[in-house]
Amino acid sequence: MHLAYLLIGSNLGDKATYLKNASSYIQQQCGQIVKQSSYYETEPWGFTEQPGFLNQAICIQTELGPAQLMHTLLQIESEMGRTRTIKMGPRTIDLDILQIDQETIDTPLLQLPHPAMHLRRFALIPMVEIAPTLVHPHFNKTMTQLLTECEDQTDVQKKIV
Incomplete structure (x- = not known):
C-alpha cells in the first residue's frame, strides 16, 4: 500500500464541481482518500493569460504503482473533458x-517527486495543510520548510465552497 499525494485543480466552468467529481473518480478508481485540504483560489502560474484556479491537495492510500496511478489519473482527466491544446x-x-x-522516479511519463512542487505556493500551501511534516526525498526538507523557503509570490487564498 502506498501513500500518494495529489494536487487537483480546475480553472474552467464550475471549478468546485470538477474538483468534487475528480475526488469521487479518484476514490473509485485509485484508492481511499485519507486526507484532503481546503480549496484554494490561486493565480495562474506559468501561462498567466487565463482564469484563476481552484486547487486542492489530497492524500490517498493506493495499491496502484506510480505508473499505473499516473495512467489512471490521465484517464480520469480525459473522461472529465480535459484537452491539452496549450501547455x-x-x-x-x-x-x-x-x-x-x-519514491524518486524520472521517466518520460512521470517524475517523482513533482519537479516543480517546491517552487509553487499553490501546491505547497495545501500540502502543508494535510502533510506539514512530510519530507521531500530530494531536498530532505518538510513541506513546511519548503513553503517557508519558496520564493513564489503568486496569490493563494483559502476558499469556502
Whole structure:
C-alpha cells in the first residue's frame, strides 16, 4: 500500500464541481482518500493569460504503482473533458502526483517527486495543510520548510465552497 499525494485543480466552468467529481473518480478508481485540504483560489502560474484556479491537495492510500496511478489519473482527466491544446493552459481538470511515499522516479511519463512542487505556493500551501511534516526525498526538507523557503509570490487564498 502506498501513500500518494495529489494536487487537483480546475480553472474552467464550475471549478468546485470538477474538483468534487475528480475526488469521487479518484476514490473509485485509485484508492481511499485519507486526507484532503481546503480549496484554494490561486493565480495562474506559468501561462498567466487565463482564469484563476481552484486547487486542492489530497492524500490517498493506493495499491496502484506510480505508473499505473499516473495512467489512471490521465484517464480520469480525459473522461472529465480535459484537452491539452496549450501547455499549462486552461483546463477543466488537472490531476498531478506530487509525491508517493519517498519514491524518486524520472521517466518520460512521470517524475517523482513533482519537479516543480517546491517552487509553487499553490501546491505547497495545501500540502502543508494535510502533510506539514512530510519530507521531500530530494531536498530532505518538510513541506513546511519548503513553503517557508519558496520564493513564489503568486496569490493563494483559502476558499469556502
